[in-house]
Amino acid sequence: MSYEYVVVPAGVVASAVEVPSYFRSQQGRPVDDDLRIVVLTGLAAWNATIPASRRHAAVRIEAAGAAVRVTAADDLDRRRSRGSAVDYAAGPVRQLLEDLITGFDYEIYDGQQRTLTPAPEFRVVDVDIGGERSYRSMTKTQVFSWIPKLAELASTPFLIVSRADDRETFIQTYRDAPTNYTLEIHDSAHTDHFFAAAFSDPRLVAQMIWEWANDDWSTLDRVEWIREGK
Template sequence: MSYDLVLLPSGVASSPEAVDDYLTGQDGKPAGDTVTAIAAELDERNAALPEADSFLGAPAADGVLGDALFVSTPYDAIGHTRSLLFELGTPHGYAVWDPQLAWLADPAGSVPAAVTHGGAGEFPYLTKQLVDLWIPELGQPGPYLIAETADQHYIQTYRHPDGHFDLEYREGSADKHFAATANDPRIVADLIWSWANGDRSGFDALDWQRLTF
């Protein structure tokens, strides 16, 4: 069984329905130069690996559809393949669509960050749409999210089984390391997005305590 990921141009869709409409509209269109080149690079990298380490379930070149690229990958290679799509697609203004989870990672309006989603792995940027999707859905086995924008500059949250969240941020040094708790995932999502954008105006909504170790 394989897992599907899709590259599509940034800004062409903002909802699952719009993604489906866009991809349907690509049927029968000539193969785009950018996705053709990305597919060739994926196939070249895959061919350089031992068969046991293959990250493609089918040749990427077969997945070009107009200006979109469908990529099939084994389940144990999802994180690696997604990282490659970000690496190769983001510089050319391409978004990554995950049809299984209905997640659209679009670089438009994003904040560069090293993001770790406890259940899905690593992402190279944060968007408001993704934060709003991710936080209410956090759960076992990895109910946490971390976003780091520089060394020792990060915000993270952990969702407990009863639904409440621990929220923590650090801004470079031990005296700027704070923690709080919250029950509303919308507040947590808003604060994470605000923090990533350098906005602390809403942080007084929680009772922050400086952490000491």
Template sequence: MSYDHMLLPSGVAATPAEVDAYFATQEGRAETSAVAALAAELNNRNTELPEADSFLSAPVGGVPYGAALHIASPYDAIGFVRNLVFELATPRNYAVYDPQLAWLIDPAGHIPVTVTHGGAGEFPYLTETLAHFWIRELADPNPYLIVEREPQVYIQTYRNSAQDFTLEYRDGTPDRHFTTQVTGADTVAELIWDWTRRNHDRLGRLSWEHLEM
């Protein structure tokens, strides 16, 4: 059994239903040069490794699927493959679709930061759309999201209940670590996106308390 990632051009879909519709339009179409280049790089990286360390379930590309690319990997290689897929896809303006989670991660308007999602791991950028989507969907057992600009410079949230969130930010040293309570997933998403964009206007109007570690 394999874990799938799908690549498609940025902007061609906004919802899982639109992703499926787009994939349907690509069936039978000649592989594009962009997809051929992505597939070649993935296959080359895979063949450079010993067979026991292979991260692809099968070679990718070489099929008439237009501007889309299907990547299947063993479950124990999910994290490695995800990181590699973003490394190769983002500079080429390609979005990543995870059909298991029904998540579309599109780089349009992205800011490079390290995002740690409590339920799904690490991602290399944030967009306003992803901030809202991910925070609305935070759920047990790990309902948190961390956005890190550099070591010890981050903002994070933890969902306490349907509407209640703890929001924290740290600006380097322990004496610059603050916490507050915020109501509403969309409000939290807007504040985190503001921080990511280095806009602290709304953040500065909140009542912050120093967090004793």
């Protein structure tokens, strides 16, 4: 028996059953910087401190693209150690991963339990970045990271956040220039128009998108929106 954990970006899959296929889809891609610098370094340090008498507690690390898979303690290892390698290492390794991703927008898949632990403060929405990246949830950290980098994330620098149960209710932005963002809001109850406005501050755009995802209109209601035809 073995344990398996997979670290994936928050919202990139809708449920735990999609994690194995997502991990396979990352094969051949360079490892994301946050995973390489933080998670892989932490896991390597774990392996380096395992004493010779507890080698069954060392983990096998597979990393590609935006995912890291950690496995260890198979049947052979456990028989050799005459004890439960799973009981010894699974909990501490899970805690290690949780500590490593604190402050980053990643989720942990538990292969034994077939569960996916979401990132803190996530919102269930559909996210489309330039038609090239999609997510099933979003955190505040993510949206504040995405907006200034839209031109790097997709060849067509737009981002759409829509209600998971209503794709015609959404907020979207297009990066016309480094300091020029068009923000639009559409509600399925009003099928004939958009409300649009232009902004120069990417952090303000990100803040309004996050507030919209929280059904908070305290900033949005102060905007001088232009009504546009669909």
